[in-house]
Amino acid sequence: MVRVAIVGAGVVGASIARVLTMYEGFEVVLVEREPDVGWGVSKANTSVIHPGHEEDPREHPLRARLCVEGNRLWREWVRDLDIPARWPGELMVFSSPEEEREARRYVELARLNGVPGVRLVYGRELRALEPSVNPSALGAVYAPTAGTISPFEAVAAIVENAVENGARLLVEAEVLRVRVEGGAVRGLETTRGFVEADIVVNAAGLRADEISRSAGVEPEFRIRPRRGEYLIFDEDVPVKPARILHTVPTPVTKGVYALTTVHGNLLLGPTAEDLPYEAKDEASTTREGLERVMSEAAKLLRELPPASKLVRTFAGLRPEPPGGRWLIKAYDDPWGFVNVAGIRSPGLTAAPAIAHHVANLIAEAYGIQLRRRADWSPRRRGIERLAGRSLGEIDEMVRRNPDYGEIVCRCKMVSKAEVLEAVERIRRIGARPTLDGVKFRVQAGFGRCQGSFCRWRIALLIARATGQPLHSVLVGRGPYAIGDVKVLLRGGAA
Amino acid sequence: MIERSFDVVVIGGGPAGMAAAARAAELGLRAALVESRDLLGGIPLQCIHPGFGVHCFGEDLTGTQFAYRLIDRVERSGAEVLLRAHVHSVDVVAHDEKVVNVIAPEGVLKLRCRAIVYAAGARERTIFEIGVVGDRPAGVFTAGEAQLLMDLYGVMPGREVVIVGSGDVGLIVARRFALEGARVRAVVEIMPWPGGLMRNVVQCLTDFSIPLLLNHAVVRIVGKRRVEKVVVARVGEDLKPVPGTEFEIPCDTVVVAAGLRPDVDLLERMGAAIDPATGGPVVNELLETTIPGVFAAGNALVVNDLVDYAVEQGERAAEGAKLFVEGGGLPAADWKPVVPGRNVRFAVPHYVSGERGVTIYARVQRPERGVLVQVPELGLRRYVTAVRPAEMIRLELGREAFERAGALERLTLEVVPRG
Numbered sequence: 001m002v003r004v005a006i007v008g009a010g011v012v013g014a015s016i017a018r019v020l021t022m023y024e025g026f027e028v029v030l031v032e033r034e035p036d037v038g039w040g041v042s043k044a045n046t047s048v049i050h051p052g053h054e055e056d057p058r059e060h061p062l063r064a065r066l067c068v069e070g071n072r073l074w075r076e077w078v079r080d081l082d083i084p085a086r087w088p089g090e091l092m093v094f095s096s097p098e099e100e101r102e103a104r105r106y107v108e109l110a111r112l113n114g115v116p117g118v119r120l121v122y123g124r125e126l127r128a129l130e131p132s133v134n135p136s137a138l139g140a141v142y143a144p145t146a147g148t149i150s151p152f153e154a155v156a157a158i159v160e161n162a163v164e165n166g167a168r169l170l171v172e173a174e175v176l177r178v179r180v181e182g183g184a185v186r187g188l189e190t191t192r193g194f195v196e197a198d199i200v201v202n203a204a205g206l207r208a209d210e211i212s213r214s215a216g217v218e219p220e221f222r223i224r225p226r227r228g229e230y231l232i233f234d235e236d237v238p239v240k241p242a243r244i245l246h247t248v249p250t251p252v253t254k255g256v257y258a259l260t261t262v263h264g265n266l267l268l269g270p271t272a273e274d275l276p277y278e279a280k281d282e283a284s285t286t287r288e289g290l291e292r293v294m295s296e297a298a299k300l301l302r303e304l305p306p307a308s309k310l311v312r313t314f315a316g317l318r319p320e321p322p323g324g325r326w327l328i329k330a331y332d333d334p335w336g337f338v339n340v341a342g343i344r345s346p347g348l349t350a351a352p353a354i355a356h357h358v359a360n361l362i363a364e365a366y367g368i369q370l371r372r373r374a375d376w377s378p379r380r381r382g383i384e385r386l387a388g389r390s391l392g393e394i395d396e397m398v399r400r401n402p403d404y405g406e407i408v409c410r411c412k413m414v415s416k417a418e419v420l421e422a423v424e425r426i427r428r429i430g431a432r433p434t435l436d437g438v439k440f441r442v443q444a445g446f447g448r449c450q451g452s453f454c455r456w457r458i459a460l461l462i463a464r465a466t467g468q469p470l471h472s473v474l475v476g477r478g479p480y481a482i483g484d485v486k487v488l489l490r491g492g493a494a
Numbered sequence: 495m496i497e498r499s500f501d502v503v504v505i506g507g508g509p510a511g512m513a514a515a516a517r518a519a520e521l522g523l524r525a526a527l528v529e530s531r532d533l534l535g536g537i538p539l540q541c542i543h544p545g546f547g548v549h550c551f552g553e554d555l556t557g558t559q560f561a562y563r564l565i566d567r568v569e570r571s572g573a574e575v576l577l578r579a580h581v582h583s584v585d586v587v588a589h590d591e592k593v594v595n596v597i598a599p600e601g602v603l604k605l606r607c608r609a610i611v612y613a614a615g616a617r618e619r620t621i622f623e624i625g626v627v628g629d630r631p632a633g634v635f636t637a638g639e640a641q642l643l644m645d646l647y648g649v650m651p652g653r654e655v656v657i658v659g660s661g662d663v664g665l666i667v668a669r670r671f672a673l674e675g676a677r678v679r680a681v682v683e684i685m686p687w688p689g690g691l692m693r694n695v696v697q698c699l700t701d702f703s704i705p706l707l708l709n710h711a712v713v714r715i716v717g718k719r720r721v722e723k724v725v726v727a728r729v730g731e732d733l734k735p736v737p738g739t740e741f742e743i744p745c746d747t748v749v750v751a752a753g754l755r756p757d758v759d760l761l762e763r764m765g766a767a768i769d770p771a772t773g774g775p776v777v778n779e780l781l782e783t784t785i786p787g788v789f790a791a792g793n794a795l796v797v798n799d800l801v802d803y804a805v806e807q808g809e810r811a812a813e814g815a816k817l818f819v820e821g822g823g824l825p826a827a828d829w830k831p832v833v834p835g836r837n838v839r840f841a842v843p844h845y846v847s848g849e850r851g852v853t854i855y856a857r858v859q860r861p862e863r864g865v866l867v868q869v870p871e872l873g874l875r876r877y878v879t880a881v882r883p884a885e886m887i888r889l890e891l892g893r894e895a896f897e898r899a900g901a902l903e904r905l906t907l908e909v910v911p912r913g
Contacts, residue, residue, distance in 0.1 A: 086858075178667040237760070281718055285627040312622050314630065391582065391595055395495045395602035405599035407530060407580035413761075448759075452636035456643060473648045478632030478719035482746075485648045488675030 002368060003190050005197035007175050007211050009037035011342050013203035014158040016357035021165035023359065028167040030159065031188055031195060033174035035432035035474060038155030040205045042348070043440065044283065044316025045228070045272060049074050049152050050349045051090065053110035053118050063326060064113050067346045069353035079351050080158040082382035083149055084262040085383075089148035090244035091121070091130055092255070093137045093300055099248045110143070117144040129288040131405045132239045134302050147245050150262050151348055152440040153382075159429050161380040165373075168428040170195065175204070177214035184335035185215065199336045199362060207281045208341035212327075215337045221327060223342055225280050225317040228270025229250045229289035234448050235264040235464050237305035245300040257298035262411055263412075263443055266305055268297040272319065283315045304481060311448055320344050325362045328358065330365035338362060346359045376404055382416045383421045383442055387413045407459070409454040411447020418442040419458055423465045433462050434474040455480075495601045500526045500574070500602055501695060502815045503594045505581050505760070508536020509801050511613035511790020512564040513808030518611070519571035521816045526605055527568060527618075528579045528596055534568065535561035538801060539644045547858035549802035560801060579603070584610065589786040590822050609787040610817035612761055612775075613808060616754035616793035621715070624658070624752045628714035632719035637667045637751035637756045651672060652747025656714050656724050657681040661884070662799060664751030669698035669859055671749075675824040678704045679743050682726055684711045684733055687861055689753070690884050696797060711735055712748065721746050754797045763786065771840035772796045778829060778845040779852040780814030785902065787818045796842045796855055799886050803855065812851070835908030837862060839883070846905060848896035854889040857908055858882065865909050880911055 002025055006013045009032035020026045036041070042213075052068035078085040110118035110320055121129060122139040142348070163169060173192040178200050179183055189194040203212045209223040229288045240260050242319035247255035259266050271289045272447055277280050298304055321327060321342025331337045341356055347354075363370045379391055386404060398405035406475055411433065422441040426433045435458055445451035451458075459473045459480050466473075471481035482488075500523075503675040504515040507529025533539070538546060541557025548554055550883045551563060554755045560867050568575060569724035578599055585593040618636040632865075635651050637659075645650040655671050657664045660683035681699060685711050688695045699706050707726065713735050714725040725742045726734035748750070749772035756774035758766070767776040767784040775783040775793045782789050789811035792804035818824055827847035832854065841856040861882045881887065896902070 044763045091529075243577050284629045284714075286717075287625070287627050287713070290627065308623070310622055313622075314628065357824060388595075391602050391604075394582070398597065398599065398601045402599040405597055405601065406578055407597055410530060410580060413580075413582070437803065452618045452620065452639050454572065456639060456647065460647075470647055475632035476630075476719075478717075480632060481643060481649045481651045482653060484646050485650045485674055486649050488653055 001025055002199060003027045004029070004199045005195050006030045006201040006203055006378045007188065008032065008040070008204040008208070009159060009169060010040050010042040010203065010205050010302045011038065011155050011158070011348055011351045012340055012354055013201070014155050014162065015036070015351040016201055016203060016340065016358050017162040017167045018158050018165070019359045020272040021162050021357035022372060022376050024373050025368070027193060027255070027410065028162070029197070030162070030167060031173050031175060031190060032169065032170045032171045034477070035171050035434055036203055036426060037169065037429070037431060038152050041114070041319060042155050042316065044230070044314055045151055045318070045348060047148045047261060047267070048090070048259070048349070049147040049149060051110070051115045051118065051145040053106045053112050053115040053141070053143055054249060055113060055346065056109060057112050060109055060299065063346065065351070066350040066353040067253060068113050068115055070346070070350035073352035074147065074149065074349070078149060080378045081154070081161055083154045083157045083381045086148040086262055087145070087147040089140055089142065089144035090242045091126070091133070091140035092248055093133060093140045093245055094248050095299055096136070097138050098423055100138055106141050106287060115145065115352045119141065119397060130241060130243050130245065130303055131243065132241045134298070134300055147173070148150050148244060148259055148262060156441055157380050157382065160338055160425060161377070163429045164380065170293065170352065171431045175211060178211060178337065180216055183333055185337050187382050200367065201338045201358065203340045203343070205343070206317055208319065208339065212341055214229045215334055217331055217334070218327065218338065218339065221322065221341065224277055224320045225275045225282065225322045226344070227273045227275050227282065227315055227317055229285050229293060229315045230267060230269030230292055230313065231290060231310060232314070233266040233268070233316040234311050236370055237266050237309045239301055239303040239305070240266050241301065245413065247296055247299055256300070258297050263446070264309065267483055269293045270316070275317070282319050285313045285315045289315070296484065299445060312450060318344050328354065328361065330361045332365070336366065354443040369401070376384065383418055383425070385418060385442070386415050388486040409444035409447065410455050411449050412443040414442050414444040416461065419444055419461050432474065433461070433466055433482065434476060435459060436476040438462065478494050495604055497604045497606065497669070498526070500524045500605060501819045501820035502603050502609040502611060502812070503528060503607040504613060506536070506592070506613035506792070506794065507575070508615050508792060508804070509538060509561070509564060510794070510804040510808035511611065512535070512568050513805040514611040514729055514812045515573040515690040516564070516567045516571040516793055517809040518613055518815055519573040521812065523816055524821060525573040526576060526607070527573050528576045528581060528594065528605070530578070532578050534565050534577070536573065537638065540645045542645050546801050547655040549800065550805050564805070576603070577663060581760060586764065586785065590818070591642065592787065597616050604895055606644045609789065609810070609818045611811045611815060612788060612790045612794055614757045614794045615759065616797055617757045618750065618754055619752040621750050623747070624750070626712055626715060626727070629717050631715070631717040631720050633717065633746050634715065634748045634750070637663045637749050640749050641667055641670060644674065645668060650676070653677065654679060654745040655747045656712065656743055656745045657747060657749045658754060659683065659689060659751035660695070660706060661673065661751055661753055662691055663696050664749070665690045665698040667701055668704050669751055672702040674706060678702070679745050680705045682707045682710050682712050684709070684729055690883070695806050703877065713740065721748055727758045729780045742836065751838050754793060756794045756797065758794060761790070762789070766836065769840065769844060771834070772842060774842070776844045778848065779843045779847060780824065781843060782810040782818070783823060784822060789814050796840070798855070799884065801826070803886065803888065815829065826878060830902050830904050832905045832907060835906040837881070837909040841907045848902060849893070850883050851890065851892045854891065854907060856887040856889070856907055858887070862909060862911070863889065863913050866912050867907070867909055869905055869907055871905050872896070877912060879891060
């Protein structure tokens with residue numbers, strides 16, 4: 001058996017784990033520093049599966065190829081893994097002749113990259129494609145293959161499937177360094193002990209540069225965090241786009257998007273702001289950033305949502321490598337070290353294609369023959385959801401399992417059954433159940449009340465399922481509360 | 495699916511809903527009370543402080559005691575109580591026929607009825623709604639959630655607390671934290687005056703030496719795993735932070751008590767008209783919304799500062815439902831608008847007929863001393879030593895007042911300086 005340790009259970013690491021389990025002879029362990037999977041770059045992004053017409057193949061041939069391939073692969077992956085997805089196509093909206101000139105470039109790139117269906121649309125056709133577009137828009141580049149998925153649910157689904165096929169997940173294990181002896185990797189030194197491995201795949205997102213340096217390679221390679229801020233609005237805003245809309249990209253950003261998420265919310269964002277190298281935890285929002293998103297989004301939509309319909313704001317960090325170049329490479333020295341680093345946009349789109357590419361790279365570099373496993377299971381079923389079902393279907397679900405008849409989160413109509421199932425699945429992959437983990441899997445607490453009605457109920461369900469005290473249930477990285485109500489009067493909390 | 499039939503279905507088992515269901519049953523209607531939690535009582539259950547029921551029961555009760563008085567009344571009334579019952583949707587079949595679709599552990603229930611009293615309460619404004627930016631760590635609670643954790647589940651949310659908002663809820667929660675040994679660093683209020691009743695400012699803050707920062711806002715939260723501090727700034731007259739006035743308060747807990755909004759999601763989906771000033775539905779004097787036979791009461795109608803008002807509204811709505819059920823609709827009437835005049839932010843109900851007495855609930859825009867609260871069309875004026883946005887004006891207009899006034903176009907409620 002070839003033991004492979006993957007650093008980072010984001011969408012890239014998880015996809016690599018899944019693809020490696022397709023083949024005979026690999027023993028895969030995913031090593032993650034957070035309590036759950038997908039909490040880094042993969043959790044907070046635009047959620048778009050790009051068509052691939054924004055990648056210049058002369059500058060970034062690998063990015064261009066894997067983006068187009070990834071778009072195609074996701075269609076299979078979302079079906080096999082039951083990941084919420086929509087494929088409405090996208091419109092890159094231009095409002096001035098200069099922007100139009102810039103936009104035309106992307107039709108040419110689409111041709112070079114073999115992205116199907118990309119063309120310019122104007123006037124009546126534009127408004128037919130998108131009734132909510134701003135009337136001052138001149139036209140748009142229409143790319144029918146664009147889609148949107150739930151990125152977090154995607155990571156959870158991919159890991160569930162990888163684990164079912166034999167991969168192992170180790171959470172709350174921060175990698176301290178890659179251990180190299182005699183010119184070859186021996187494994188990972190982590191805060192939860194040593195993980196032996198013959199091959200180490202570095203998919204550590206924002207920290208991939210540090211991991212790489214600890215293996216003794218790419219001393220100059222540094223990842224800069226690029227912050228993107230977003231606003232999420234309620235499902236019932238007056239104007240919600242049918243397609244994925246975005247402004248014409250500039251050298252630093254893909255532009256600001258306005259889209260309806262797979263869960264029916266309006267998402268606006270992101271900004272693009274380069275932060276200092278060391279600011280790898282700085283996912284805070286700013287007033288200026290959020291205002292900028294709103295003013296950019298005004299170019300896209302004929303009506304902006306009212307402030308009263310704001311559900312949440314958030315920010316995510318994207319790992320920006322030098323020159324925007326992905327660093328995907330298998331090394332001879334140290335033998336067994338593989339970088340999958342600096343995976344900036346379109347990383348989410350390309351992830352499945354990156355995973356296949358990396359599997360081939362490993363096979364070639366280390367002389368391993370890839371033989372498909374006969375017993376590999378491609379499928380994973382999602383958590384059966386109440387929301388969006390007819391009353392007849394709901395009645396049937398409740399009769400099968402009365403826990404479906406107990407609504408825990410009223411904003412997003414999530415039942416006790418779904419929350420318990422989320423907790424069970426988190427435990428099954430070997431992660432730690434948290435309020436965020438449940439929220440991102442079944443949307444409980446994602447509605448307009450932001451959990452003020454239901455967070456305690458979900459915390460209670462987690463506490464009962466795990467046998468831990470209510471106050472110690474984790475929200476995200478920190479605990480919900482500090483102890484029992486008399487803890488301070490007794491002389492302070494632990 | 496299980497089909498049931500009632501005269502009136504009351505949605506929400508808090509004070510307004512309990513009062514509505516009990517009153518409807520007492521009036522001889524077949525009433526159902528639908529509550530999503532596994533017990534009746536609503537928010538007062540978690541209010542272990544006194545100040546409840548002075549008007550209703552002539553006694554000063556805790557919230558919990560108050561809730562149980564109403565629970566007893568519901569039980570005696572014969573209204574049918576459905577717990578763990580979530581209202582999925584309402585189908586309006588005809589003007590006097592509705593189906594309330596309910597998800598419950600026994601399956602989907604279809605409750606056919608003629609009238610509905612909507613008493614789903616309010617929800618708390620969140621940290622995002624009030625424009626606070628920064629990190630999103632553990633340690634941020636709404637006041638209701640913090641109170642529930644302490645008083646229903648015996649859990650302490652944190653030790654160093656900043657409260658956002660000085661409404662009654664914020665004040666009472668500040669004291670609750672102090673009583674359990676937490677250090678309340680500050681109560682931060684964006685307005686130039688406290689949002690809650692004066693007695694609460696004294697009893698909850700002054701008596702516990704808790705600083706109240708008026709004209710200030712929490713602008714940013716800082717913390718990775720748990721809240722570490724907040725950034726506070728002074729605000730200008732436009733309520734926007736003044737650059738350069740920022741300072742930090744170290745804390746591990748932020749409690750958002752920035753006000754309530756009527757929870758009208760279902761009413762909106764049914765197409766009821768909403769008053770932007772109250773955030774609740776537009777109603778007539780029987781608290782009927784713009785959808786015939788759908789009544790509203792309690793904090794789902796308008797955010798009240800006394801629970802007794804919520805009870806009174808529940809009873810009024812039940813009386814409206816009784817008229818509606820018996821007449822196959824409310825009698826036709828020439829509805830006159832109630833118009834908020836000088837220094838009045840809103841007045842509820844929005845329409846009156848003049849054919850029966852009516853209770854008007856209103857709030858002022860800003861504090862004022864030595865004023866007259868008046869309805870010029872009725873020749874009605876009442877001297878008040880002080881009005882404040884935190885204290886609701888409750889005005890009872892008897893039927894005689896309308897008879898004396900004769901034909902009316904509208905009613906204006908205004909607050910004017912005495913002079």
